[in-house]
Amino acid sequence: MADESCSTEIQQRRVELVGNYSKHLTHLLDLLFNVGAVTEEDLSLVRGSAVRGERECMRVLLDVLNGRGEEACRAFLYVLPSVQDKTAKLGQANRQEHLKKHKDILARQHGLVDYLSIRRHCLGHDETGCWTDITFSRQAGYASPSQCRHESAGVGDEICIFKDVYENLLCSPASGVNMLSGDAGSGKTTFVRRLVREWAAETNSSKTVLSLSFRELNLITQEQSLQDLLSDHYIHLKPFLPELLNSNPAQFLLILDGLDEFCYPLNFEHTPKCSDPERVQPIQSIVVNLIKGNLLPGVSIFLTSRPHAVTKVPPVLVSQFYSLLGFSVAQQKQYFEQNCSSPEAAEAVLASVSSHKPLLLMCHIPAFCWIVSTALHDGGSCLFPDTAGANSGEKGSLGAMAFKGLLERRFIFESSDLNSFNLDSANLSQVFLSEILKEDRASLTFEKGFHFIHTSMQEFLAALYYVLQSLSGSDPFSGLKPSTGCSIQNALKQMASAVNKFNTPQRLFRRRIKKALRCGERHQSGHMDLFARYLL
Structure with missing residues (x-):
C-alpha cells in the first residue's frame, strides 16, 4: 500500500508539480540521474520536448517516472524537498523584488489625470492626497437596472466613501465579483487610477492588483489563453506568473474597467466551461469564465460599467454593487x-x-x-490651446470625428480617420487625444491608434459640433466631411451670436435637437447619454 502511494501522490499533485517545478527541471533531472531514477535515454526524451515549453518537459518527466515504477516515483519525492527549499528561498526574494517592480509599473500606468486629480497644486506633496473625494452607494448585489442610477441612493443602500471601497477590495479576504456603476464622466476610471496608486504606495498589501481595460481587450482579435494574455500585458511578471496563478488566486484583485465599451457579446449560458488558464479560447470566453469563477477560482474581480451595461452580468454573480453618486x-x-x-x-x-x-x-x-x-477659469486657453500650424477648422473637424465615432460606437480611431477630417495628431493637444499602439499579430507590426482622453470629452465635442452645425443651418448628420464646423476656441461666442442671428430657423434648430435625442434613444447602448445631456 505504501508503494502505491508514491505514484498516486505524484498523479494527485500533477498540476502543482508542473506549475511550481517546471522552472527547476534541470536541477531535478541532475538529482534524479545521480540517484539512478532516470537513464540517459529518459533525459533525452524529456529534453527533446523543450520545443513545446518547459511545462511540457515536466509533464513528460512525470510520465517517465510513472512508467519507471514506484522506485523511481519514490526517488522523485525524496529529492523534491531539496528543490522545494531552494524554490521557496529564491521565490520569496524574487517575488518581493518583482512585486515592487510591478507596483512601480502600475503606478506609472495609472498616473494622475486632469480631472478629479489636481496635478498642478500637488508638486512636492503626497499624490494620494490630491483627489477630490466622491460618494458611493453600496448594496449586496443588484436586482434591476433601475437601481443603477447614480443621481441618488436607493432605499436601504449604504453610503460609503473611497476608503470603504478600498478596504473591501484590497484588505478583505472575501472574493467574488464587485461591480461599480456610474454614468460617463462620473469617475469610474479615475477611481481605478486612485485605487491602483494607493495600493502601489502601500507597503504591506495582502493582495496583488492586475488591471485591464475592456478598451484594450477589444484589440485582441485572435484566440489566446488567460496566461498568455496576462503575460503579454505584464511582461515583467512572465517568469513567475504561472506559479503565482497556480499557487493562490485569492491573493489577486483583477480589475476590468469599462464593461460598457466591450465590443464582444458575453454569453453566460452557453460559453463552454474552462478552468485551465493555459487553454486557448476567444477573449469573451475568458471574461465569462473569469466572472463565473471557473478561471482562477477565489480571485477577486472588480468590474466598472455605465449603468446600461451592468445587466450583461447575471445578478447572481455579483456579490457587491457600488454606484457613483457624483459630486455634491x-x-x-x-x-x-x-x-x-x-x-x-x-x-x-x-x-x-x-x-x-x-x-x-x-x-x-x-x-x-x-x-x-x-x-x-482662464477663458478657455487651457482646454482649446492654439497650436502652431493648426488650420482654423481643425478642432471643429475633431468634433465631427467625435460625433461620427459616437454614431458608429467607436472609441478608438486610426490615422486614416484623422486624415479624412484633415486632422494632424501632432497639432492636437493631449487634452483631446491619447495615442496607443495597436498590434497586428498577423504581420507582427504595430499601428498607431488614438482615443479621446475620456469618453465624456468625445461626447462633449460631438455635442458642441452638433449644436454649431445646427445653428449655422447645416445638417450635422450629412456634414461629416473634412474641415466642417467652426473653431472650438471661439465656440461660446459663436453660439451666442448664432442664437441672435438665426432667430428665424429656431424651429429647425429645435427639430435638429429632437432628432439627436431620438438618435441616442434608438442606439439604446448608453454611449450617447452624456451627449444628449450636453445638448440639453
Whole structure:
C-alpha cells in the first residue's frame, strides 16, 4: 500500500508539480540521474520536448517516472524537498523584488489625470492626497437596472466613501465579483487610477492588483489563453506568473474597467466551461469564465460599467454593487478650489455655475466639472490651446470625428480617420487625444491608434459640433466631411451670436435637437447619454 502511494501522490499533485517545478527541471533531472531514477535515454526524451515549453518537459518527466515504477516515483519525492527549499528561498526574494517592480509599473500606468486629480497644486506633496473625494452607494448585489442610477441612493443602500471601497477590495479576504456603476464622466476610471496608486504606495498589501481595460481587450482579435494574455500585458511578471496563478488566486484583485465599451457579446449560458488558464479560447470566453469563477477560482474581480451595461452580468454573480453618486455641491466647491489657479478664479467659476441651473445640474458629473473649470477659469486657453500650424477648422473637424465615432460606437480611431477630417495628431493637444499602439499579430507590426482622453470629452465635442452645425443651418448628420464646423476656441461666442442671428430657423434648430435625442434613444447602448445631456 505504501508503494502505491508514491505514484498516486505524484498523479494527485500533477498540476502543482508542473506549475511550481517546471522552472527547476534541470536541477531535478541532475538529482534524479545521480540517484539512478532516470537513464540517459529518459533525459533525452524529456529534453527533446523543450520545443513545446518547459511545462511540457515536466509533464513528460512525470510520465517517465510513472512508467519507471514506484522506485523511481519514490526517488522523485525524496529529492523534491531539496528543490522545494531552494524554490521557496529564491521565490520569496524574487517575488518581493518583482512585486515592487510591478507596483512601480502600475503606478506609472495609472498616473494622475486632469480631472478629479489636481496635478498642478500637488508638486512636492503626497499624490494620494490630491483627489477630490466622491460618494458611493453600496448594496449586496443588484436586482434591476433601475437601481443603477447614480443621481441618488436607493432605499436601504449604504453610503460609503473611497476608503470603504478600498478596504473591501484590497484588505478583505472575501472574493467574488464587485461591480461599480456610474454614468460617463462620473469617475469610474479615475477611481481605478486612485485605487491602483494607493495600493502601489502601500507597503504591506495582502493582495496583488492586475488591471485591464475592456478598451484594450477589444484589440485582441485572435484566440489566446488567460496566461498568455496576462503575460503579454505584464511582461515583467512572465517568469513567475504561472506559479503565482497556480499557487493562490485569492491573493489577486483583477480589475476590468469599462464593461460598457466591450465590443464582444458575453454569453453566460452557453460559453463552454474552462478552468485551465493555459487553454486557448476567444477573449469573451475568458471574461465569462473569469466572472463565473471557473478561471482562477477565489480571485477577486472588480468590474466598472455605465449603468446600461451592468445587466450583461447575471445578478447572481455579483456579490457587491457600488454606484457613483457624483459630486455634491460641497464637493463641487472643493474641486473648483483645488483645480483653479486662485481662490478668486474658483469663486468666479462657482458663481458662473451656480447662476446657470443646467450647468449646476451637470456639474454633479466630475468630468463636466473639469471641462467647465478648465474652460472658464482662464477663458478657455487651457482646454482649446492654439497650436502652431493648426488650420482654423481643425478642432471643429475633431468634433465631427467625435460625433461620427459616437454614431458608429467607436472609441478608438486610426490615422486614416484623422486624415479624412484633415486632422494632424501632432497639432492636437493631449487634452483631446491619447495615442496607443495597436498590434497586428498577423504581420507582427504595430499601428498607431488614438482615443479621446475620456469618453465624456468625445461626447462633449460631438455635442458642441452638433449644436454649431445646427445653428449655422447645416445638417450635422450629412456634414461629416473634412474641415466642417467652426473653431472650438471661439465656440461660446459663436453660439451666442448664432442664437441672435438665426432667430428665424429656431424651429429647425429645435427639430435638429429632437432628432439627436431620438438618435441616442434608438442606439439604446448608453454611449450617447452624456451627449444628449450636453445638448440639453
